[in-house]
Amino acid sequence: MTLKECKTGMTVRVESIGDSILKERLMTMGLIPGATVKVLRSAPLGDPMAIGIRSYNLAMRRDDADKINVTQVG
């Protein structure tokens, strides 16, 4: 599944990131395959979403999260 489909509170592992203009930036920010991501919450109307990664929090739109393939670990 993709990060977009994840529900608040889920913990997932990044499997791969599809090509997008954000890919290099996401990876620089520590979102690389193998990294653990926690879905924290959503802004009003459900988008963008906030995730916790490597001891910090990051906000991204669900359309961008759709490019990130993950598997649930908790």
Added chain:
Amino acid sequence: MATYVIGIVLAALFGLACRHIYNNYKSGKHDCCGTDCGCGCGCSCESHK
């Protein structure tokens, strides 16, 4: 007499004010803005790319 003195002082101040405005215009500077990004992330706006 006092009228002239004050007049000259005022004219000088007026000239200085105009010069300041002109210099700002020439150098593209603006008085009423700190150039800091107000976005709250501590960085300047261009790093949001």
Added chain:
Amino acid sequence: MGAAVAMDNIMKVALTGNPNTGKSTIFNEITGARQKIGNWPGVTVDKKEGHVSYDGKEIHVIDLPGTYSVNARSPEEKIVIDFLLEEKMDLVVDVIDSSNIERNLFLTVQLLEKGIPMLLDLNMQDEAKRRGIKLDIKKLENILGYPVLVTVARDGKSIKNLLHVFTSISMDSYGPSDRLKAHIAKINEIEASGLTGNDLQEAIIKQRYAFIDEILSEVAEFSNVGPSFTEKVDAFLANGVLALPLFLAILYAVFQITFEWIDQPIADALDDFIAGDFTDWVTGALEGAEVADWMQALLVDGIIGGVGSVLVFVPLIFILFFCLSFLDGTGYMARVAFIMDPIMRRVGLSGKSVMPLMMGFGCGVPSIMGARALDNEKDRILSILAAPFLTCGAKLPIMALFAAMFFPDNAANVVFVMYIVGVVMAILSTKLLTATKYKDETATFLLELPPYRMPDMKTVLLETWDKGKGYLVKAGTIIFAGCVIIWFLGAFNFDGMVEEQSESFLASIGAVVGALFTFHGFGNWEAGAAVISGILAKESVVSTIGVLYGLADVSAEAEDAVETAEALGTTGMAAAFTSLSALAFMVFSQLYTPCVTALGTIKKETNSWKMMFFAAGYMFALAWVVSLIVYQGGRLLGFE
């Protein structure tokens, strides 16, 4: 020889690091007010330099822009890497947020790869401890081969220690460790492997994080301490629909504090002084010196009345900037961008526009320039055209003056409503432009949500001063010059000096513009003149009113002013407007054509005269229509 000795005593230190690491706080704590903010050549990125004396040495500190990496993708990243590679520094300090060390080390490792020797400063040590992160400093030093020290930002002892380390450390005794060399060799291998473009970058990024993970597995201990303070707060402030009313409530609180609690007494005292004692003293002195009547009028009515009416509001501007800087320092502003993104997006703007737009509450100019950071043309233009609707620091005096005069019981609320009007119009106007002129395009939104922190007071104060001082400078220059001109225009016509202002040049010009507002309830020439002068600088609206009606009238309590005006049967300010027409005037001032500086910036940023004239005309028309609706709508509802 003397020069050589002096050179020895100067030490050059550069601070680098990620955003939100407390780097600027350290810079401000070290240098205090001994700093200057300039621009890096060719780009609109701040260059912050400062100096401090310690232990007989003169330490020059430069605060490099905060970046996550140095891939030279953005101007900031290019500045950082060019500077560190080209400038000879005695010491480069990499400020790291210990509570977020994994991502912070990315920049560290990248810089070390480039052969830049650095002192690692593990900052925010207290926060790391609270979040259950324990770091082994000695081990980290050994693994990388470079010195590591620990600080707690905002702790005086920490800073003192930092200065001590700066002056006593010898970087020559440090060099890359074998493990760092092995990592660099791997990077070189990847670069030589024939990969290109994105694949190469991605392989390098993976190797860096692999190295970081390896380091941290030895250096750091993470224990689970449950949800952090930030998580608990964000569960309310940045979570779901509730976040929006809370945002409004916070803004409202800022207004109440600014206007009711702090500014009111200061402004009243300043008012009394300028309009009372000071004016009396000047009048007395001028009469004593037998200064000509017209010169007395110029000084008292023109300059003191005009400049004074703006000066009264300078404390208000400073207090508001203080509150906004404080809020900024807590980390809340990033949440505002987060919760506003869905709304901005629906009207056709990217969530990223929120950030340059928020600067519009300070001044429209940086807000317009900030739109540069947006990556597509449509977003840039829309953002530029939305920024001037917001209530900048110069419009604040207009709102504050009219609110105090005509809505004395609800002044802060009325000003707050005007801010909301500005925001709503910026959004509606963007929607309108999107629907008529621009088609939607996709944009991205990626933003760090930093932990909530108690802002550093020194940083807040420095920022407040930096942003607010421009208004003092303007009062002494453009407002001063404007007042002199307005007074002359108001005192003369082709026949020479006039008895009544209503026969002057200004009245003739103002009447033409004023006629445009016949159905708005403020179709008088004074309002017309104020509207014209407001294009020069928005404070001029207030100073022109000050010149025309007299400061005493402007500053007096509203009821007194009404009584005075009624008693004298004059055309005082309180008599010239009703509450409703005052409201219509406020709405118009809020929305109409931006000042010449902002217009010039629009021309520069869009590189188009057409766009500039469009902006000027469009905003005037929109303001005219909305203000008309307010007045006529209000009348229909039975208000006056």
